Amino acid sequence: xxxxxxxxxxxxxxxxxxxxxxxxxxxxxxxxxxxxDIEWQGDRLRVTVTPTYSGCPATGIINLDIxxxxxxxxxxxxxxxxxxxxxxxxDWISEKGREKMLAYGVVPPQTGxxxxxxxxxxxxxxxxxxxxxxxxxxxFGSTPCKSSYCCKExxxxxxxxxxx
Numbered sequence: 001x002x003x004x005x006x007x008x009x010x011x012x013x014x015x016x017x018x019x020x021x022x023x024x025x026x027x028x029x030x031x032x033x034x035x036x037d038i039e040w041q042g043d044r045l046r047v048t049v050t051p052t053y054s055g056c057p058a059t060g061i062i063n064l065d066i067x068x069x070x071x072x073x074x075x076x077x078x079x080x081x082x083x084x085x086x087x088x089x090x091d092w093i094s095e096k097g098r099e100k101m102l103a104y105g106v107v108p109p110q111t112g113x114x115x116x117x118x119x120x121x122x123x124x125x126x127x128x129x130x131x132x133x134x135x136x137x138x139x140f141g142s143t144p145c146k147s148s149y150c151c152k153e154x155x156x157x158x159x160x161x162x163x164x
Contacts, residue, residue, distance in 0.1 A: 007073070009038045013030060013035070013038055015070070019066060023058055028097070029062060033088065033092025046081060047079070048083050049080060053088070053145070063082075109160075121139075121147070128156050135150055147162055
């Protein structure tokens with residue numbers, strides 16, 4: 001069924017703000033910053049997506065979730081475009097997304113602190129008890145973009161979302 005009125009890009013962004021990230025489901029794709037652009041090109045809706053990194057295993061699911069959310073609202077002519085430039089950075093995560101991550105138990109990346117493989121492990125506070133007495137357990141956590149930490153005070157393990 002063809003819609004009589006095209007929804008605004010602001011409305012579409014609101015719809016996509018309800019689509020959860022498959023790896024951290026408490027934040028949306030909009031909060032994660034991977035939705036780079038939304039534009040109508042005639043009767044075709046073009047959504048530009050920048051994956052968190054070029055080999056992100058969730059890219060296919062993200063695209064399917066975007067398409068499903070839009071089709072559920074009557075949009076049929078959809079083009080999802082992947083762009084790698086500029087490369088996604090954790091600085092694109094919204095403040096709302098960072099707050100949701102922390103409440104979920106994943107320490108969000110520090111803003112403006114691009115990391116390299118030679119960077120020392122960041123000192124992070126425990127998301128459960130707020131202690132600074134934490135230690136890096138593994139550079140690789142439950143997903144490639146997270147590191148595993150443990151709090152030395154409450155002894156709880158937690159993830160830190162790496163800065164990219």
